[in-house]
Amino acid sequence: MTSSILKKRIVQLIIHIAAWVCFLMIPFVFYPRPRDFAFFTERYFSTFFILNNILLIAFYYLNTFLFIPKWLDKKKFLTYGLIILCLLIFYGCFPRIYHSLFGSLQPPPPGRPAGRPRNFQQPLLAPGNIAVFLLIFVFSTGIKVINEWLRSEQRTKEIANEKLHAELSFLKAQINPHFLFNTLNNIYALASSQSDQTAPAVMKLSSIMRYVLTEARNDVVPLEKEIQFTTHYIELQKMRLTDKSSIDFTIKGDPLGRQIAPLLLLPFVENAFKYGVSTRERSPICILLEINKDSMYFSVTNHKHINTTLKMADNTGIGIHNTKRRLDLLYEDRYKLTIDDGPVEFSVHLNIQV
Amino acid sequence: MLTCIAIDDEPLALEVLKKYIAKIYFLDLKGAFTDPFEAQKLMETSPVDILFLDIQMPDINGIEFSVSSTRKIQPLFLPPPSANMPWKVST
Numbered sequence: 001m002t003s004s005i006l007k008k009r010i011v012q013l014i015i016h017i018a019a020w021v022c023f024l025m026i027p028f029v030f031y032p033r034p035r036d037f038a039f040f041t042e043r044y045f046s047t048f049f050i051l052n053n054i055l056l057i058a059f060y061y062l063n064t065f066l067f068i069p070k071w072l073d074k075k076k077f078l079t080y081g082l083i084i085l086c087l088l089i090f091y092g093c094f095p096r097i098y099h100s101l102f103g104s105l106q107p108p109p110p111g112r113p114a115g116r117p118r119n120f121q122q123p124l125l126a127p128g129n130i131a132v133f134l135l136i137f138v139f140s141t142g143i144k145v146i147n148e149w150l151r152s153e154q155r156t157k158e159i160a161n162e163k164l165h166a167e168l169s170f171l172k173a174q175i176n177p178h179f180l181f182n183t184l185n186n187i188y189a190l191a192s193s194q195s196d197q198t199a200p201a202v203m204k205l206s207s208i209m210r211y212v213l214t215e216a217r218n219d220v221v222p223l224e225k226e227i228q229f230t231t232h233y234i235e236l237q238k239m240r241l242t243d244k245s246s247i248d249f250t251i252k253g254d255p256l257g258r259q260i261a262p263l264l265l266l267p268f269v270e271n272a273f274k275y276g277v278s279t280r281e282r283s284p285i286c287i288l289l290e291i292n293k294d295s296m297y298f299s300v301t302n303h304k305h306i307n308t309t310l311k312m313a314d315n316t317g318i319g320i321h322n323t324k325r326r327l328d329l330l331y332e333d334r335y336k337l338t339i340d341d342g343p344v345e346f347s348v349h350l351n352i353q354v
Numbered sequence: 355m356l357t358c359i360a361i362d363d364e365p366l367a368l369e370v371l372k373k374y375i376a377k378i379y380f381l382d383l384k385g386a387f388t389d390p391f392e393a394q395k396l397m398e399t400s401p402v403d404i405l406f407l408d409i410q411m412p413d414i415n416g417i418e419f420s421v422s423s424t425r426k427i428q429p430l431f432l433p434p435p436s437a438n439m440p441w442k443v444s445t
Binding site for chain 1: 363364365366367369370373388389390391411412413
């Protein structure tokens with residue numbers, strides 16, 4: 001793994017060096033014939049050539065690694081533009097500046113004393129330098145912009161894939177064999193005893209199905225809808241529990257007008273019902289959702305029980321792993337997930353800036 | 355008359371099972387439990403002929419439970435509602 005990264009780095013380095021060598025060769029290749037490079041042996045010219053190009057190379061790397069991440073990426077276009085303009089003017093003036101500083105290095109023309117600048121003026125702004133500077137600027141910024149564009153394209157694709165995957169895994173793993181049929185079985189039990197709870201249970205199941213099949217396709221959904229979905233899910237799950245288990249679902253704050261990625265909270269709730277339920281021991285499940293001004297805190301705490309059924313067809317933590325992946329893609333560094341896997345209690349804490 | 359016990363971790367499913375058992379005249383339901391370990395206690399003091407047993411339960415798998423506690427009787431496994439097969443007696 002590390003050696004392949006190292007290899008990639010070395011290849012990159014070679015490409016950079018080769019590109020710069022080619023670039024520096026251009027003036028020599030296109031030098032008009034008859035080619036006489038004698039002037040290049042003069043210190044005045046060679047020093048100028050070297051300094052001029054070092055500045056250009058320095059600008060390329062400064063732009064790529066400092067200016068772009070610091071200003072362009074953060075959308076500070078004005079600052080970035082001003083910096084580039086200043087550097088452009090400086091670089092354009094560089095031959096003039098060089099001349100006034102090191103003009104004395106020029107070999108004296110015959111019949112003049114050494115040590116004094118020749119009476120030769122460089123133009124204030126050298127058009128050649130400006131053209132080359134702009135070329136390098138377009139090149140370095142262009143590479144960065146294209147890279148960025150490709151990366152965001154890739155990310156959009158990945159997010160779409162992950163969402164599809166979450167949708168599918170919900171339908172396949174949860175709704176299909178366990179949750180859906182168990183709930184239908186429970187509704188059957190309610191109906192056969194002509195319970196008053198039958199109608200609300202059917203309503204809740206239908207609202208859950210509608211949410212998964214329609215709303216969950218969107219990138220974000222109103223937080224109230226996600227809460228309503230989670231509430232219905234918890235209420236349906238409650239029908240399956242004995243009085244040994246108790247569910248405490250608390251919502252603090254106002255969800256109105258807030259948005260969240262769909263089906264984000266469900267895997268944590270599902271996990272609690274999978275591992276935190278017992279018919280033998282007391283098994284409380286505590287779910288808390290706190291909506292603050294610019295963030296949201298969600299936590300699920302349950303007791304741990306030895307579960308032999310799940311050892312058979314184990315898919316421990318896959319739901320949570322997938323959610324973590326989704327969080328990475330959707331919220332990047334705007335979320336914090338802590339999993340507290342203690343000896344007795346298991347708890348997850350999720351903080352999202354929404 | 356055959357004596358029996360019903361075990362299912364879901365209270366509502368257990369109610370349905372109780373109803374079915376009540377409909378069969380030769381079955382005498384000695385107890386219905388959501389906790390298999392409670393059922394085990396009863397079986398130790400008064401053995402039964404038939405055990406109606408759920409497979410997927412949170413604390414112990416029905417098959418494991420039957421191996422550990424029901425040597426003399428034949429458990430009748432209740433497949434999960436999602437299983438696409440008719441109920442049958444297994445020995």
